[in-house]
Amino acid sequence: MTTVLVIDDQITAREVTADILTSVGFEVVTAASGQDGIQLAQSRQPDLILCDITMPQISGYEVLEAIRQHPATSMIPFIFLSAQTAKADQRRGMELGADDYLTKPFTPNELIQALKARLEKQGALQTFSNQALDSLRSSLSLTLPHELRTPLHGITGFAQLLKMTAIAQDPAEVAEIADCILISAERLEKLIDKFLLHGQLSSFIGNSQKLRILQVQPCSVSEIVTLRSQQQAEKADRLADLDLNLPITDELLCSQFSLSKIVDELVENAFKFSVSGDRVQISCQTAQNWLVLTVVNQGRGMTPHQITDINAYRQFDRTHYEQQGLGLGLAIAQKLAELQGGTLELKSMPGIEITVTVRLPIAPQRSLLRDYTLRHNFCDRR
Secondary structure, three states, X not given: OOEXXXXXXXXXXXXXXXXXXXXXXXXXXXXXXHHHHHHHHHHHOOXXXXXXXXXXXXXXXXXXXXXXXXXXXXXXXXEEEEOOOOHHHHHHHHHOOOOEEEEOOXXXXXXXXXXXXXXXXXXXXXXXXXXXXXXXXXXXXXXXXHHHHHHHHHHHHHHHHHOOHHHHOOHHHHHHHHHHHHHHHHHHHHHHHHHHHHHHHHOOOOOHHHHHHHHOOEEEHHHHHHHHHHHHHHHOOOHHHEEEEOOOOOEEEOOHHHHHHHHHHHHHHHHHOOOOOOOEEEEEEEEOOEEEEEEEEEOOOOOHHHHHOOOOOOOOOHHHHOOOOOOOHHHHHHHHHHHOOOEEEEEEEOOOEEEEEEEEXXXXXXXXXXOOOOOOOOOOOO
């Protein structure tokens, strides 16, 4: 049964509202004050909250702020009930996160329809969230064990070879096997680093101190983009496919770590999802107070649906193309760009090419602040 919490200091209004809702099948819990309402919301976690605005001690606005700040109640639909008709009052309620605003007096039908509309919307959002969560669980269950197991199999398999007497007597072959073990170990280490980095970046949201570390450091654009792009090209053994167009000398309000990671992830993906001989083009230009970094690669590209469905741990057509990785690279680059106050945008012509454009704010002048880095916070494996 759907539970509705009614918060109103006027007993008549509270009881009438409760009677209307009970008559159509809702379970109703009532509170005579804002403080009682907050406590009941946290203990009962109702499906919807109706709250008067003008109450002594704690107003409806303060109730809403408390509800939205508590994790267990932050997503509960919240409707204001008030005799105040001024648009400023309604706007204030909406700005605080109210879902609707009913003006007293209201008819039973108006009340019921308002509740049904909010609950239907909440149900649709919950369904969408559940589907997204199920998709994430499925993606993780398929990709994570495989990505962990593959390099581990390489390590254990080649280690067993070393135990063989005939192999152990050939130093050159031992060295070759050791190289294979090292490659598998580095792949596993890189996978773990990306997994940890993505989780750590999520903790930056809403943390002004951490965001300040990300956003106040100027760094050279052309030097970092050139170095990191060439490193990724060399790793892919495709240095001849790399095209760099970096005519700018501007500094960027960005930590060296952040810019390096953005370039690493985007260029690594560009080589991963194209083949030898296809050009990977990296360019930078300035537009007013923004740096525009563009990475273009030829290859299979992405469909519009795939672009809108990009998320961490999501890879498209993984079975068909047998690509490695958890799908974290693009998600990390996007999160870093957004934490810098920038954006990341994808455009693609399926079967032809894909273009990733990152816009980041440029430092108006050289910062005199201390050059913080994130190396102590993240694993920066080169």
